Amino acid sequence: MSEAGFTGELWRSIEGIYAAILDHPFIRGLTDGSLPRDRFRHYVVQDALYLRDYARALSLAGVRSPDEGALVMFDEHAVGAIKVERSLHESFFRDFGITEEEVRRTPMAPTNLAYTSYLLRVASLGDYHEVLGAVLPCYWIYAEVGRALLERGSPDELYARWIDTYGGEEFNELVRAVLELTDRACAGLNPDQRAAATEAFVTTSRYEWMFWNMGWTLEGWPV
Numbered sequence: 469m470s471e472a473g474f475t476g477e478l479w480r481s482i483e484g485i486y487a488a489i490l491d492h493p494f495i496r497g498l499t500d501g502s503l504p505r506d507r508f509r510h511y512v513v514q515d516a517l518y519l520r521d522y523a524r525a526l527s528l529a530g531v532r533s534p535d536e537g538a539l540v541m542f543d544e545h546a547v548g549a550i551k552v553e554r555s556l557h558e559s560f561f562r563d564f565g566i567t568e569e570e571v572r573r574t575p576m577a578p579t580n581l582a583y584t585s586y587l588l589r590v591a592s593l594g595d596y597h598e599v600l601g602a603v604l605p606c607y608w609i610y611a612e613v614g615r616a617l618l619e620r621g622s623p624d625e626l627y628a629r630w631i632d633t634y635g636g637e638e639f640n641e642l643v644r645a646v647l648e649l650t651d652r653a654c655a656g657l658n659p660d661q662r663a664a665a666t667e668a669f670v671t672t673s674r675y676e677w678m679f680w681n682m683g684w685t686l687e688g689w690p691v
């Protein structure tokens with residue numbers, strides 16, 4: 469999506485991770501219809517929990533941003549994460565018979581807790597460019613995966629609906645805005661700062677792979 473600028477450099481640093489995501493049985497199962505429903509259900513419940521913390525991380529990114537444009541954008545996206553994802557989940561929740569009570573009672577799986585704890589730590593204590601690096605894979609990987617899945621299509625109506633949400637042009641525009649902001653904000657960074665932002669970006673990209681793997685393995689707490 470973006471080859472020049474700092475974000476182009478960031479994407480090149482996760483090419484291997486992105487290839488592993490597209491090749492993951494959870495992702496492959498969405499398009500060939502072989503993904504067992506209980507694994508998707510596990511993912512959807514965990515994602516509802518994830519989004520509540522991710523929205524908070526975006527709000528923190530807004531608070532930490534040096535200009536009003538970024539503040540407005542991240543706050544809008546925080547609200548959007550709650551609203552859009554709620555309605556998306558509401559439709560899947562109905563199909564699966566998941567109640568709000570069940571979501572509240574379900575503990576975050578280890579990977580989900582690690583991912584959201586890391587996001588909130590960086591958003592609270594990291595430098596602004598690290599915050600940008602940490603929140604970006606959530607947008608960007610989903611847009612790229614959504615586009616790739618849209619090309620593959622799905623014989624399963626439920627999975628096709630999920631794919632449409634992230635493969636659509638509306639979501640793409642959101643991602644483009646964040647990429648442009650990141651390129652502008654990171655243009656003057658020194659090598660150490662670039663390395664720190666890249667490390668945060670690679671870390672949450674790994675967590676994105678792990679999140680799908682959590683769904684695939686029905687990951688829970690071993691004791």
Ligand SMILES: Cc1ncc(C[n+]2csc(CCO)c2C)c(N)n1
Binds near residue numbers: 515545676
């Ligand atoms: C684990 C996980 N990672 C990314 C997304 C996608 N996503 C959630 S909120 C948001 C930005 C604002 O709407 C995006 C792109 C997800 N659902 N779950």
